[in-house]
Amino acid sequence: MQASVDDVSSAAAPVTRSGLRLLLLPLVILAGMGLSVEAGLLGPLGVQVGHLWATLSIFGVGSAILFFLLLLSGPRKGPAFSELPRWQLIGGFLGPIYVVVLTLATPHIGIAMTMIAILSGQVGKSVLIDHFGWFGATRKKVNGERWLALLLIVAALVLIARG
Template identity: 85%
Template sequence: MQSTSTNTAAPVTAAASPRTFLRWLLLPLVILAGMGLSVEAGLLGPLGVQVGHLWATLSIFGVGSALLFLLLLLSGPQRGPSLDKLPRWQLIGGFLGPIYVVVLTLATPHIGVAMTMIAILSGQVGKSVLIDHFGWFGATRKRVNGERWLALALIVVALVLIARG
């Protein structure tokens, strides 16, 4: 018996399918990580008021460093970094992380978690669009189009609405 149905779907290339699957798998994880940042901001604000903003930041990074150290020990042999061979600009993130957390600790008690997070989001998306557009830091270039400008504008509108609400 022969089947009379025809497959009208576009052929899927072997390279595109796993990449698309990975993209859809990672998206919820990134959303959950973003939710974690909101929780972190909610915890850091009161902690900063109680113990001081710099001590709160140090405690967060201390706990995170201890956790990462434990994960490194449990994950088996790792190829360690060769810091002397890395371009120095790649280590800038080591300065940006604590600055970000100190700003969270300072801002959250005064403007609230929602306002802090949407303001951070607007800064992140705005700079991310530029990084993608120009291919800075080795990122794959992705030109800014109308949809990206609209998305950025909507985030700014959300920032204004949350500030007014």
């Protein structure tokens, strides 16, 4: 008798929530480092070919890679795109806006300033999303530690701007 995938996965030790967080944190940090590299590449590319063309090239390469990975991953599970709430697809508009701003800002204010400014916006909005539970996120009230973290990020922004 052949064991199913479910049988094998249930026999393996479950990953705890805190264990998963510890595994994902380095991956997320590496992804953040990738954004800094992307900013370093996009700034000069935008100056050479134009900011919109640079953005298109990044999304074109990314789309080609994702298409290839999707071909290898097999059939998609879940609802059809036509069944999804339209607000969930807003990210498709936000990604190119982010990359165009990254491409425009980096040559003028530098990679460090661009990244800390982006981080300020990301963390500030993320705290609000968590606090109010927007977009189906689990609600996490803003507490003193979160306010302090925001303050420190703004302080980092000011210090990098002055340095």
